[in-house]
Amino acid sequence: MEDYHNKDFVFSRASGYPFVTKTVLLRxxxxxxxxxxxxxxxxxxxxxxxxxMLTEAGVDLPTIMQRVGHEDTETTIGNYIHVTNKMKKDASDKVEGLYGDILRKAIL
Known part of the structure; x- marks a missing residue:
């Protein structure tokens, strides 16, 4: 499309321009x-x-902030980023992968 408006809207018309928020809400x-x-x-x-989803995927905080238009970390961390079950499991898997041998030897 010649006059496509590319501003990365989540919900957009074929022209790239966003739907009115009220329209999305009604749907x-x-x-x-x-x-x-x-x-x-x-x-x-x-x-x-x-x-x-960005957080679970391991995207760094500055990139997330830039993507969603936040200027201070408090807004992003305090209001949006929450530890999910997947993040807890990933953390455990990382520790196991890096230190599993040491932890197993310490138990013996």
Whole structure:
């Protein structure tokens, strides 16, 4: 498309321009009404999910902040980054991989 607007919007029209937030919200409500999910959700949940996925993938904090437009670490860390079960398991696996032999010998 010749006049494509590439600003990396999550929800965009074929032209690249974003949908109006209200449109996304109405579609979310319509879909959720067809499920058994009762949790109230807004399009902002996708932002939180995106940041959690970046964190789980091991993307560094400055890159996450730049990607979502945060200027201070407190906003990103305090409000968006949470330790997930996958992150806990990955941490255990890393320790096991690096220090497993030492830990096993210490137990014996």
């Amino acid at each position: 979310m409500h319509r879909i959720s009404n067809k499920t058994s999910i009762k949790k109230h959700a807004t399009p902002h949940i996708f932002r939180r999910t995106h940041i959690s």
